[in-house]
Amino acid sequence: MDENQKLLDINHDLESKGINLRIEKRGKVLNIRGSLPDKKSHNLSKVQRISLKLPHDINGLEEARKAIELIDFQLKKNQFCWSNWIKEKALSSTKTNKTVISNEIESFKRQFFSDTSRSKSSAGMISTWQSAYKPYLNRLIAVSHKSTLKLSEELLVKILLSYRENSRSRQQCGIALSALARHLKVELPKNWKQLQSGYGIHESNFRELPSDKEIINSFQLIPNPKWRFVYALMATYGLRNHEVFFSDLSCLKKGGDKILRVFPNTKTGEHQVWPFHPEWVALFELGNITDTSDLLPDIKTDLKETTLQHIGRRVSEQFRRYEISFTPYDLRHAWAVRTILIGLPNTVAAKMMGHSVSIHTKTYHHWITRRDQQIAVDSALSRVKY
Structure with missing residues (x-):
């Protein structure tokens, strides 16, 4: 298939999906053309172009298709920003982005330490911030400072996926970023918890x-x-x-x-x-x-x-x-597993460990499930007459 036919096929496919953007060939390079928010007034839209500077070949066309699908996603989520697509303004946008995101995280930090509903001591809150929030927010700042991405769903997902799947770090990163998202009223994807993956039994080495x-x-x-x-x-x-x-x-x-x-x-x-x-x-x-x-x-x-x-x-x-x-x-x-095996109630063990019942149940789910099943089995066997 030649490049011209490929271009026609991709544009036809985009139209069939209800995407109102098209790949346009100008000379030897590809652009995106369609209805986009006005650069000065985001409430208005008009037909505009985005220069991709991609070559007019099969690979360039595929890259252009991906770019259109990403822009369409951003438009539907109300997250489209021209600074992400205008190369000549990248440097100034990065500087502005750096300031904005740093300020947003600083606002979140102030809210974290001023939350009177937290039962932790001040030392405990400092320790929690240093270990459970700061490392992941620092990575967020570092990545955002090198790009023009706004603090959006796309950026938060990018940071989350930078940690190894099923790792303790990814789980904690997910918790920290979701708290930040709530503070900033940033919508997270519905599968955030699945992406977060958690600290699974197979990864926590409890068998050891x-x-x-x-x-x-x-x-x-x-x-x-x-x-x-x-x-x-x-x-x-x-x-x-x-x-x-x-x-x-x-x-x-x-x-x-x-x-x-x-x-x-x-x-x-x-x-x-x-x-x-x-x-x-x-x-x-x-x-x-x-x-x-x-x-x-x-x-x-x-x-x-x-x-x-x-x-x-x-x-x-x-x-x-x-x-x-x-x-x-x-x-x-x-120690926790020991209390489970001897039958100590989850609420009591959790209180002794200084964490919530939900954290206790999630962390020790494997043994709690086994304990409860064993109780049920023992109860059933006690009623059997041989």
Whole structure:
């Protein structure tokens, strides 16, 4: 098929799809011609051209078709912007875009920290912003600064898809960007959650969680008694890395109830945690402590000078230093699974872990489902008469 016939066929196909734009050959290059918003008044439309500077050949025609389909999508979503298609204005548009998007994200940041409905402490909110929002918004800013794309559905999808499918990063990016989109009233595609993909069971490596025996054996690998104490607390109480340094340890004194209270200035605020397994309190020598003032490693915990995230990283660094074969968070996940297997209600376990029931159910869906199914099976078998 020659180029002229190909051009006619593509334009005919576009017409049959109800797209009011056409490929136009001018000399040896291709343009787009059709009804487009006026450059000065977007409320008006008139017949205009977009210079694609594509060669009049089969490949150029296919690229032109894709460009028309993208423009048609933008027009229908009310997201068409001339600055994306006028090459000679790209530089000035990029500078303007950089300022606009930076301002929009700064507005979102102010709204995030002023939201009084959040139950988190100020330190927790700072930690959440630094770890769960800032990395993804920084990537959004970096990408937008190199292009003329406005902060729109198209740009947000582009950022989301830049993270590996089924990864924890893509899931968290999806959460952060959807919060930004709500703030800016930007419409997201209906399949956003599918694109976000989530932190699936097959990716979270829960099958590689350490067994109780591995946890006990790894405890012996830590020569420093203070870091051994940190490890024991995390294993027994399922604490986040930083929570070890922001907990009331007086419950571990002789006669104490061994119910640990996590302070309000942590990521998700104050909550109480019971030991699972309870016998690990004695096994790891956590009980009958006389002096709680010198139990923990000497690291900076003043939140005016550091962050919860930085404190958490110090714990992870020590695990690697002592060549522990799993991560600190694996201890927390193992604790959670332990509570599920013994039948602790989801609402209670979630409260102890300092997160919502929905997060708990989603994260540990595999084991919760198995537990509930096992209860049903056991109940059914109990009614069978042999």
